[in-house]
Amino acid sequence: MNASRTARDRARAELTQEIKNEARRQLAVDGAQKLSLRSVARELGMVSSALYRYFASRDELLTALIIDAYDAMGEQAEKAAEGGAPRERWRKACHAVRDWARANPHEYALIYGSPIPGYAAPQDTVASAARVPLVLIRLLRETNPVPAFEGPPLTDGLAGQLRALGELVAPDGERIAPDLPLETLNRGIVVWTQLFGMLSFELFGQFVGSVDPTDEFFDHAIEQLADFLGLPPAR
Amino acid sequence: MNASRTARDRARAELTQEIKNEARRQLAVDGAQKLSLRSVARELGMVSSALYRYFASRDELLTALIIDAYDAMGEQAEKAAEGGAPRERWRKACHAVRDWARANPHEYALIYGSPIPGYAAPQDTVASAARVPLVLIRLLRETNPVPAFEGPPLTDGLAGQLRALGELVAPDGERIAPDLPLETLNRGIVVWTQLFGMLSFELFGQFVGSVDPTDEFFDHAIEQLADFLGLPPAR
DNA sequence: ACGACTCCGAGAGCACTGCTCTTGACTTGT
DNA sequence: ACAAGTCAAGAGCAGTGCTCTCGGAGTCGT
Secondary structure (H helix, E strand, O other): OHHHHHHHHHHHHHHHHHHHHHHHHHHHHHOHHHOOHHHHHHHOOOOHHHHOOOOOOHHHHHHHHHHHHHHHHHHHHHHHOOOOOHHHHHHHHHHHHHHHHHHOHHHHHHHHOOOOOOOOOOOHHHHHHOHHHHHHHHHHHOOOOOOOOOOOOOOHHHHHHHHHHHHOEOOOOOEOOOOOOHHHHHHHHHHHHHHHHHHHHHHOOOOOOOOOOOHHHHHHHHHHHHHHHOOOOOO | OHHHHHHHHHHHHHHHHHHHHHHHHHHHHHOHHHOOHHHHHHHOOOOHHHHOOOOOOHHHHHHHHHHHHHHHHHHHHHHHOOOOOHHHHHHHHHHHHHHHHHHOHHHHHHHHOOOOOOOOOOOHHHHHHOHHHHHHHHHHHOOOOOOOOOOOOOOHHHHHHHHHHHHOEOOOOOEOOOOOOHHHHHHHHHHHHHHHHHHHHHHOOOOOOOOOOOHHHHHHHHHHHHHHHOOOOOO
16 A cells, blocks of 8 residues: 555656656756746646646746755755865855856756746745855854954844844754854855855856956955955965 | 928837836836736737837847836936945945835846846847946046055956956946056956845845845945945045 | 545646737828 | 828737646555
8 A cells, every 4th residue: 555655656756856857958948938837748748737736837846946956056065065174165165056057057047036926935945045055154153263353343233133043943953053253144144145146147147248257256256255254264 | 301200200209118118017016027018018008019010029128128227227326426425425326226126126137137038138238237337436436545455366367357347448438447456346346246146135035034124234234345345434 | 356536647728928910091201 | 192101900820827627547445
């Protein structure tokens, strides 16, 4: 009974996976705009209505692809940031993220571009979306010595937001960073936005005609950001 | 004859404008995804095929809206950055850009989100797209004294790119910034990406659950970036 | 092993889209 | 006044997301 039930379930899971794969293939070629349920079904030799047994709507399919994309990028970043000195881990993570984005521009656009439909990024995505920022936070937590920052002091409200953020629980059940100095956390968010700002500009064509190709600019900025974070210089 | 020719032309120009206005209205409500030529035509009391006398395709209509959006945002930034000390102009320009983006999120997504169709951002858009960065560059050129920057040195290739960029001619016919130190220009590009990285994160929902609302984080970052640019502190 | 129940793919169909082409009326310039 | 140019309208094509119904197949308890 279990075997038979799982027989059906396995078939279902497999087909679900195949649908996503085919959808991802079409996404990589034509972009999210042109992805159509009918053509996915056609390519799989089935009829469009059958797809609705697996995904309730086109948006739901896209949401599934979004989660997969977040996870793929997050995994790359996690692997790249595994060992070594903080600055080296930072560099590698940045490059891993950029490499993934450049290799999968349409998937990148799916997750960091304009929200596709009537703006429905459900709760399911946040755990996957948090993986890259969590890599950064882990890296910051393990940075010693704690740097002394200059610059404008945190306002009370911002400090409160940051404190609450540090108390949040990550998907693994632990609090994110209750021990991280608020200044550091704030700078972490800054470099996080900077990293993805550069990627979006590069991939969405905003750099065409200025720093294009972007490789050297990117590397240089990564180093400046490492300084900004107070990561100890590489020896 | 001239009067009559312009009579027709004026009617044409007016209708073109009305089409864009209606399209912008629908854009503001439902987003670019849902904007349809047919519903624009319907709303204007005409038939869809008639629209094709004014815009050769849906993409061309969107391109027109993109240019208008760049111009609207650019104008806001230019007006905001008009007088005062560099740091004050910087602050005001940033807030002008953010205010415009928050007031017109779908138009913002149109220009800074994922490239919409088969990725066709024609040459016509660049002059309008350059207005905001040019505000920043003008501000940097008029900043005295020239700050002394620390940090990693520019690599040769990057320096070359920046030099070429400074020699480019702006839409008004002048070279952009042949006199600007390359270090300053580089930092200008960094803060430019940072600014729009923050805006995209805020508008596309990436900040939900962290620095949300984003006002204080934004203000604080703007100040940090002003320091990073070496803008003299406000007295 | 057989009926009950659930799941699944196929097909038809609705309302909608972008876009093309033709037709007939109107406005222009000579 | 007449030919040329311009325009809105209508029909039509190929495609879309999505719904509903139908018959067949798989699964389950008895």
